[in-house]
Amino acid sequence: MLDIKQIRETPQIVQERLNSRSDYDIQPLMQLDQQIRELEGMRSQLQARSNEIGKLVGQKIKAGLNPQQPEIHSLREEGNQIKTQLSELEPQEKDLKAQLETLLLALPNLPSASTPIGESETENVEVNRWGDEYIPQNPDILPHWEIGESLGILNFERSVKVAQSRFVTLIGAGAALERALIQFMLDRQIAAGYVEVMPPILINTQSLTATGQLPKFAEESFKCADDDLWLAPTAEVPVTNLYRNEIIAAEELPIYHCAYTPCFRREAGSYGRDTRGLIRLHQFNKIELVKFVHPSTSEQEHQQLVQNAEAILQALQLPYRVIELCTGDLGFSSAKTYDLEVWLPSAGTYREISSCSNFMDFQARRGSIRFKEAGKKGTQFVHTLNGSGLAVGRTMAAILENYQQPNGTVRVPQALQSYLKRDVLTNGAS
RNA sequence: GGAGAGGUGGCCGAGUGGUUGAAGGCGCAGCACUGGAAAUGCUGUUUAGGGCAACUUAACGAGGGUUCGAAUCCCUCCCUCUCCGCCA
Numbered sequence: 137m138l139d140i141k142q143i144r145e146t147p148q149i150v151q152e153r154l155n156s157r158s159d160y161d162i163q164p165l166m167q168l169d170q171q172i173r174e175l176e177g178m179r180s181q182l183q184a185r186s187n188e189i190g191k192l193v194g195q196k197i198k199a200g201l202n203p204q205q206p207e208i209h210s211l212r213e214e215g216n217q218i219k220t221q222l223s224e225l226e227p228q229e230k231d232l233k234a235q236l237e238t239l240l241l242a243l244p245n246l247p248s249a250s251t252p253i254g255e256s257e258t259e260n261v262e263v264n265r266w267g268d269e270y271i272p273q274n275p276d277i278l279p280h281w282e283i284g285e286s287l288g289i290l291n292f293e294r295s296v297k298v299a300q301s302r303f304v305t306l307i308g309a310g311a312a313l314e315r316a317l318i319q320f321m322l323d324r325q326i327a328a329g330y331v332e333v334m335p336p337i338l339i340n341t342q343s344l345t346a347t348g349q350l351p352k353f354a355e356e357s358f359k360c361a362d363d364d365l366w367l368a369p370t371a372e373v374p375v376t377n378l379y380r381n382e383i384i385a386a387e388e389l390p391i392y393h394c395a396y397t398p399c400f401r402r403e404a405g406s407y408g409r410d411t412r413g414l415i416r417l418h419q420f421n422k423i424e425l426v427k428f429v430h431p432s433t434s435e436q437e438h439q440q441l442v443q444n445a446e447a448i449l450q451a452l453q454l455p456y457r458v459i460e461l462c463t464g465d466l467g468f469s470s471a472k473t474y475d476l477e478v479w480l481p482s483a484g485t486y487r488e489i490s491s492c493s494n495f496m497d498f499q500a501r502r503g504s505i506r507f508k509e510a511g512k513k514g515t516q517f518v519h520t521l522n523g524s525g526l527a528v529g530r531t532m533a534a535i536l537e538n539y540q541q542p543n544g545t546v547r548v549p550q551a552l553q554s555y556l557k558r559d560v561l562t563n564g565a566s
Numbered sequence: 567g568g569a570g571a572g573g574u575g576g577c578c579g580a581g582u583g584g585u586u587g588a589a590g591g592c593g594c595a596g597c598a599c600u601g602g603a604a605a606u607g608c609u610g611u612u613u614a615g616g617g618c619a620a621c622u623u624a625a626c627g628a629g630g631g632u633u634c635g636a637a638u639c640c641c642u643c644c645c646u647c648u649c650c651g652c653c654a
Contacts, residue, residue, distance in 0.1 A: 176616060180623040187623090190635035194584030208634085215634035383576075383613085506613095508576085510595075515613075 137240050137501045144169060153246040156253050156463040160243065168236045175229045182218050182225070189215045241351055245498040247463040248472040254462025261462065263474070266446070267455035272481050272538055279482035280536035281413035284310060286544060287563050290414070301411070302403065302418045304529075309561050313535070313548075314421065316555035317528050318396050321423040321448055325525050328444050330394035330425055335374035337397050338365040343377040346503030348469030348495075355404045358418075367400035371424035372522045379428060380503040383515055389507055390429040390437060394525065397422065414529040415487060421528040427521040428505065431497065434519035438494040442474045445490040445525045451551045454534050455479035457486050471496045476526070478534040489530045492523030 143150050143162060154160040189211050196208055252261045284290030289310025295303040306314050326332055341364050344350040349357060349369060358367040368374055375395050384391070399422050410416035425444060429437045442458065449456045461473040470493035477486035497517035500506065506515040539547040546561040553559050 173616070176623080180616070183623060186634080190633095191585055193634050198584070212634045219634085385576085 137498060138243055138246065139497075139501065140169060140236070140240065150246065154243065156247055156251075157244055157466060158464065162243075165236065165239045165243075168232055168239070172229060172232045172236060175225060175232065179222065179225045179229060182222055186215060186218045186222070189218070238351075241345065241502070244466075244468045245348075245471050245495065247466055248494070248496070251466065251472050252460060252462045255464040257461075257465045259462040260465055260475075261460045262457055263460050264458040265455075266450065266457070267453060267479070270453045270455045270538065271479055272540070274481075274540070274542060276542070277481040277537060278540060279413060280480075280533040283536045283540055283544070283546060284414075287546070287561055289313070289561065292412075300418065302416065304414060304417060309556075309558075310532075312556060313532055313552075313561070314528060316552055317531055318421060318423065320451075320552055320555050321525060321528070321531075322394060322396055324448060324451065325394040325423060325425060325444060328447070330392040330444075333375060333378070333393050333395050335368075335371060335378065335395060335397065337368040337371075337374060337400075338363075339368050339374050339377070340364050341366070343373050343380065343503075346380055347373045347376050347499050348467075348502065349373065352468060356402055358400050358402060368397060369401050370399050370422065371395040371397040372426060375424060375426040376499055376505075376520055376522065377503060379505045379518075382505060384428070384505070384507040384518065386430065386507050386509040389518065390427055390433065393426045395424050395426070397424065414533040417529060420530075423525045423528065425492075425523050425525040428518045429521065430507070431516065431519050434494055434496060434521060437519075438472065438474075438492065438521055441521055441523050442476070442492045445476055445492055445523050448526050448531075449476065449478060449489070452531070452535065452549045453551075454531070454538055454549075456489070467491070467493060469493070469495050469498050471498065474523075478530065479538065480534060481537045487530065487534075489534065490524035490526045493521065495520045495522075 138150065143166065147162060147166060151160070151162050154162065193208055193211050193215075196205075197203055201208060252259065254260065281290060281292065285292070287309070289307050291305045291307055292301075292303075295305045298305070322332060338360065341350060344357065344366055357369050360366065374397070375393050378393075379391075398419055400419055403416055403418060406416060414420075425441060427437055427441060446456070446458070456476050456478045459475045459477055461467075461470075461475060466473055473491060473493040475488050476490040476492070478489040479485075480487050496519050499520045500517035505518050505520070507518050508515050535549060535552075536546055539549060541547060541560075544563065548556050548559050548561060
C-alpha cells in the first residue's frame with residue numbers, strides 16, 4: 137500500500153511513477169482524501185464538545201447536583217443533538233474511508249528509481265549471464281518430460297487421473313531427486329544465515345491482502361470455499377505474515393527466513409502455455425527466502441538475496457542469466473525485481489527459476505509490520521524482500537535437460553551426489 | 567462435535583458506567599547516589615489520524631446498541647485456552 141501522505145504531498149511524482157507501470161489515475165483518490173479530512177475535522181470538533189459535556193455532567197452529579205436540574209438537563213439535550221449530528225457524519229466518513237482503502241489496496245507499488253522504464257517483458261534488461269561453459273552442446277537434446285518419463289521418474293498421465301492436468305507424480309529416483317534438492321537448497325540457505333521455518337500453507341484472506349495477492353489476483357489462488365482459507369501460492373505469504381501487526385525491536389533486524397513449502401497456483405489465463413512438463417504446474421515445491429530489514433539497508437540486502445539464490449544455480453552448475461524487470465513487467469507489490477532464468481536446452485531459452493524482489497515498505501504497510509528504534513519517537517515500517525532459492529520443480533527440469541547424456545541417462549550434479557547417493561540416473565532407477 | 571474459561575499497553579496484570587489512554591509490576595531510557603558497578607531512589611516510557619503550533623480525535627479481540635458519558639451494561643461475530651469425544 138502506498139502512503140496516503142506521500143500521495144497527498146507529491147501527487148505528480150506518484151502519478152508519474154505509477155504511469156511507468158501502466159495507466160493509473162490517482163485523482164479520485166485524492167478527492168476522497170480531501171473529503172475525508174474535511175469530515176474528520178467536523179466530526180472531531182463535535183466529539184470534543186461531546187466529551188466536554190460528558191465530563192461536565194459527571195462533575196456536577198458527583199458534586200451532588202440533582203440530575204433533574206435544568207442545567208444538567210440542557211447539557212443532556214445538547215449531548216443528544218450532537219449525537220444526532222454525529223450519527224449522520226460518522227457513516228459518511230466510514231464509507232469514504234472504506235472507498236479510499238479499496239482504491240489504495242488496488243494501487244501497485246511505485247517502481248524504484250533505478251528500475252528500467254519499459255512497457256513489457258521485452259524491455260527487461262539482462263544484467264548478468266553465468267555458466268555459458270556448462271551449456272550442453274549435444275544436438276539431440278530431449279525435453280525434460282521425455283527424459284523423465286523414459287526414466288520412469290515422472291508421471292503426468294496418472295496424475296491427471298488423481299487430480300487434473302498440470303500435476304505430476306514423482307517416482308523413485310524422481311522423488312528422491314526432488315527431496316535431495318529441497319534438502320540441498322535448505323542446507324545452503326541455512327548456512328547463508330536464513331532461519332528455517334515451516335509455516336502454515338493454508339492461509340487467510342488478510343495474509344494474502346498484506347503481501348498483495350489480494351484483492352486484485354483472487355483468481356490466481358485456490359480457495360477453500362467453506363473457510364476463510366486459501367492454498368498458499370508461495371511461502372512468501374505465510375512467512376511475511378508471521379510478523380503482521382507486530383512492532384519489532386530495531387535490534388532484531390534484519391530477520392532472515394527460508395522455508396520449504398508446496399505452492400499452489402491456478403494458472404488462470406495460461407491455458408495454452410507450458411502444457412507439458414514441470415514448468416507450469418498447479419502444485420510445485422519451492423524454497424523461499426524472506427527478509428525483514430531496516431529501510432536504509434534494503435538495497436544491499438536485495439543484492440545479497442539475489443546472490444544467495446544464484447549460489448544454488450552455481451553450485452549445481454546450471455547456466456543462467458540475471459534479468460532486471462522493467463517497470464511494465466514488475467509484479468504488483470514489487471519496487472524492484474531481478475529474475476534468475478535458467479538455461480533450458482530443449483527450448484533453447486532461459487526460463488525463470490527465481491524471482492527476487494524488494495517490496496520496500498509496501499507489504500509492511502499493508503500488514504502493519506513495523507519496527508521501533510530505542511529512544512526514537514514512533515515506529516517505522518520495515519522493508520520486506522523475498523526471492524526463490526529456488527523453485528524445485530524447475531530446477532529438476534533444468535537438471536534433467538542440462539545433464540542428460542547421449543545414452544538417455546542423466547548425470548547427477550556433483551553437489552547433489554552426496555545427497556542422492558548416486559552419480560547417474562538410469563532407467564529403472566528406484 | 568460436547569462442556570467450560572478467557573481476550574486490556576513491549577510483557578504480566580488491576581479495573582466500581584463519570585477527568586481511566588487506562589492502577590500496580592516487569593522490561594526499557596534518563597537522572598541521582600558510587601572510584602566503578604549492584605542495590606536503591608526520582609523521572610519518563612502505547613499507537614494511529616488531523617493541525618505550523620497550542621491542541622484535538624480515535625483505539626481495552628471485531629462490529630453494532632443503550633447512555634449526556636462505556637474497558638465496564640446489552641446483542642452479534644471472531645479468536646485463544648482447558649476438559650471430554652474423535653483422529654495422524
